[in-house]
Amino acid sequence: MxxxxxxxxxxxxxxxxxxxxxxxxxxxxxxxxxxxxxxxxxxxxxxxxxxxxxxxxxxxxxxxxxxxxxxxxxxxxxxxxxxxxxxxxxxxxxxxxxxxxxxxxxLPRVIPNQDELAEARTVEELVAAVAELAAGHIGTLIVLEKESPLNDIAANGVMLQAMVSAPLLGSIFYEGNPLHDGAVIIRGDMILAAACRLPLSDSARLDQSVHMRHRAAVGVTESYDCLVVVVSEERGTISVASEGRLQRLGSAAELRAVLNRELRNMEDEPPPKKDREPRHRHRRLRRNGVEVKP
Incomplete structure (x- = not known):
């Protein structure tokens, strides 16, 4: 003692x-x-x-x-x-x-307030933009910031500081736009920067057929806590990368579920069941050749 x-x-x-x-x-x-x-x-x-x-x-x-x-x-x-x-x-x-x-x-990083957190509107704008870009086979790379600040990644691109919207994202990745070649960085409900360069992954877990855009998506998630949405220009498929892993999604609805879970800590609720009237209300009975209500 x-x-x-x-x-x-x-x-x-x-x-x-x-x-x-x-x-x-x-x-x-x-x-x-x-x-x-x-x-x-x-x-x-x-x-x-x-x-x-x-x-x-x-x-x-x-x-x-x-x-x-x-x-x-x-x-x-x-x-x-x-x-x-x-x-x-x-x-x-x-x-x-x-x-x-x-x-x-x-200085210690301030905890993001409610305005900095992803809202339902932002998720819907992202889903709408990605669905349209995938339908047009337009290559897309969207990095969604989570816990790790991506200031150094945003610094090598073009700063925008604009609200997330489907038309804006669509115009950024349009082939004729000078900002289309690179990644978009999103923090909360704001597009922080565009035309950003991402580190490429050299992980042996990735198939040899995985192209540079998808390797960049995996590479940034290996170094930072973020979620990346990728649209393949060749196949028009939607994929998400997180924690060094790449997952292909089957539809925009799956993307909505992933974004709600990862960004808003919410699970997609099943759509409410419509109250169906009993069948006997719409059924007609015939008795002695005459149609009557039950």
Missing amino acids: EDLLRPFLSLRELTTRELMIHVVDILLVTFLLYRLLMLVRGTRAWRIVLGILGFLLVLYIAGRTGMSTLHYVLEKATYVGPAILAILFLPELRLALEGFGRPATL
Whole structure:
């Protein structure tokens, strides 16, 4: 018990100036750790962090239980750990360094209000636009932001800041429009940017027949928490990508269900059943050749 209390008892020996320095030091470290967690939250880096924690847990268990061979191999692997982490977290490290040049990004991200959340109108506009684009075999790539901010992706495109509407989306992806070649970024009910370049996926799970547009859709979901809607220019099919996986949909109704579930946390309710009158009200009976009501 004394060992646990010793660090706290030693605080009484510090001067006021030294105590304030320690408090500021702890607050700064806490803030940096918080910003680091917020940076990786909702991205593939979060899964890497969980993998590192699992690795350290196995290393600790191997050392405590006497599994010397496993402990030796894992311990040697930790020597190259910093270099591996630098490679794995290269995109996140770049974003963090860029963030120090933008003081506003150091502040905690405000929780989106009701106006920033996807509304039913937005879902219907998206479904209408995608259905029309699919019918015309017009290639489409729409990225819907969820937890991860896509500011760096939007920065390489053309900023729009316009309300989501089916005619606007249709005009953007029209072949004669200069903005059609690229992705549209949507945040809540706003089209944030168009003609954006997305990272391509090199996942071995994708079939060789998957084209560049679909690989870009999968690639951005491997790095960010987002939902991507893709329309194939060759086949006119509708697909959605999420968490590094690509799923082909059969109809616009399926797309509506996916958007409501992923963006609004709502399940599609079955249409209300119409009250049907009993059959005997519309049935006529014949008795002795005369039609009578039952």
